[in-house]
Amino acid sequence: MDSTKYSLADFIDVPDLDIMGRAQLFAEYAQDSRQRGHAHFRRISLDGSGPTMRVIDPLSGQVNEMIYMASNDYLNLTRHPRTIAAGRAALEKYGAGAGSVPLLGGTMDIHIQLEQKVAKFKGCEDAILYTSGFGSNCGTLLAMLTDKDVAILDLLVHASIIDGCKNTNVQHFRHNNMQSLERALNKAKGKRTKLVVVDGVYSMDGDIAKLDEIVELAHAHNAYVMVDEAHATGVIGPNGRGTPEHFGLEGKVDIVAGTFSKGLGVVGGFIATNEELVQLLHFYSRAYMFSTAPTPQAVGSLIAALDVIETEPELRAQLWNNINYFRENIVGLGYDIGNAETAIFPLIIGDGLKVRDMCRRCHELGLYINPVQYPAVPERLSRLRISLMSAHTREHLDKALEILEQVGREFAVI
Numbered sequence: 001m002d003s004t005k006y007s008l009a010d011f012i013d014v015p016d017l018d019i020m021g022r023a024q025l026f027a028e029y030a031q032d033s034r035q036r037g038h039a040h041f042r043r044i045s046l047d048g049s050g051p052t053m054r055v056i057d058p059l060s061g062q063v064n065e066m067i068y069m070a071s072n073d074y075l076n077l078t079r080h081p082r083t084i085a086a087g088r089a090a091l092e093k094y095g096a097g098a099g100s101v102p103l104l105g106g107t108m109d110i111h112i113q114l115e116q117k118v119a120k121f122k123g124c125e126d127a128i129l130y131t132s133g134f135g136s137n138c139g140t141l142l143a144m145l146t147d148k149d150v151a152i153l154d155l156l157v158h159a160s161i162i163d164g165c166k167n168t169n170v171q172h173f174r175h176n177n178m179q180s181l182e183r184a185l186n187k188a189k190g191k192r193t194k195l196v197v198v199d200g201v202y203s204m205d206g207d208i209a210k211l212d213e214i215v216e217l218a219h220a221h222n223a224y225v226m227v228d229e230a231h232a233t234g235v236i237g238p239n240g241r242g243t244p245e246h247f248g249l250e251g252k253v254d255i256v257a258g259t260f261s262k263g264l265g266v267v268g269g270f271i272a273t274n275e276e277l278v279q280l281l282h283f284y285s286r287a288y289m290f291s292t293a294p295t296p297q298a299v300g301s302l303i304a305a306l307d308v309i310e311t312e313p314e315l316r317a318q319l320w321n322n323i324n325y326f327r328e329n330i331v332g333l334g335y336d337i338g339n340a341e342t343a344i345f346p347l348i349i350g351d352g353l354k355v356r357d358m359c360r361r362c363h364e365l366g367l368y369i370n371p372v373q374y375p376a377v378p379e380r381l382s383r384l385r386i387s388l389m390s391a392h393t394r395e396h397l398d399k400a401l402e403i404l405e406q407v408g409r410e411f412a413v414i
């Protein structure tokens with residue numbers, strides 16, 4: 001099969017092929033794709049997340065040291081001495097796993113400590129912990145909304161939010177567009193619960209939700225607001241508390257969701273909101289109720305990660321130095337970065353195949369970044385996605401810019 005004629009989206013559903021037939025067809029696509037050097041996904045690294053990584057080349061098996069610009073570990077807390085030490089101490093004290101679901105014995109004192117710390121950090125009364133960010137979004141929405149309700153979603157919200165709205169009515173509004181939101185709110189009149197859901201920072205675009213306008217508009221229409229802080233926590237707001245802090249809205253957003261896996265450098269998810277809603281979720285969110293509590297190591301590391309964010313603002317300052325330097329230079333090269341304003345940079349190319357080829361060249365030259373294509377974004381917005389960390393040095397940034405300039409010229413996109 002000639003994989004250049006297809007995209008990943010072509011295998012979401014293949015008419016007339018059962019699941020094993022579909023898997024076989026996809027295997028042929030993946031094999032051809034690998035041979036063309038388009039095997040960007042599930043590359044095997046020999047190191048943890050850091051500014052550089054040793055990565056095994058999928059074709060030659062050779063190990064290459066690459067500048068790693070595809071991580072969500074924005075503050076490098078995965079390897080911070082305090083997160084490692086606290087995780088190790090919790091592992092030794094409480095063991096490797098929680099042993100049970102939270103309602104039936106899996107809740108330890110450190111889980112409560114983390115819940116309280118997250119709630120305070122997010123300016124909310126209480127918080128509930130999940131073992132993944134996907135699970136917290138999806139599990140919470142499934143518990144809150146039924147066919148009598150409506151979720152009003154920005155068109156670019158994360159997949160976990162979309163999946164969480166499978167049992168309810170959905171209205172979409174154009175990305176960050178207030179007229180479109182207002183129209184959706186008007187259409188939602190008469191529904192029992194109206195919930196506007198947005199990402200604080202959008203994962204494929206790096207732009208920030210207009211949360212101040214969204215909250216005002218939603219509340220004026222008696223709708224609640226939920227914001228997913230996955231890529232905002234630790235990154236934006238004067239103290240890294242995220243989008244509500246960035247807009248001076250702490251305590252005014254009804255439901256603050258987030259992941260522990262990105263700026264906090266560990267794994268898991270949370271919902272911070274009022275005490276009553278948290279209590280309801282304890283009993284009605286199936287992803288919480290029927291899933292073993294987060295591991296002690298993760299919880300220990302997360303308590304330390306929140307302490308680091310509060311006491312080492314220099315990490316965030318360094319990240320922002322990197323963001324500002326990179327933005328100025330990448331725009332100077334002539335790349336289109338859309339409305340990116342945080343640590344995530346889309347380089348919009350608009351041609352999925354070219355994006356795959358450019359990505360292959362970047363990998364050959366030692367820069368680990370990812371291609372983003374349909375269905376993650378529309379084909380005309382296919383892009384390379386870059387994310388920065390505080391531990392990237394000026395040398396890493398300059399080398400990456402040099403590679404991107406060379407590749408951009410080779411493919412005549414700049």
Ligand SMILES: Cc1ncc(COP(=O)(O)O)c(C=O)c1O
Nearest residue numbers: 132133134158160203230259261
């Ligand atoms: C915006 C957003 N929300 C939620 C998630 C899910 O988080 P996790 O990876 O912690 O399950 C992600 C991660 O990919 C994300 O980008």
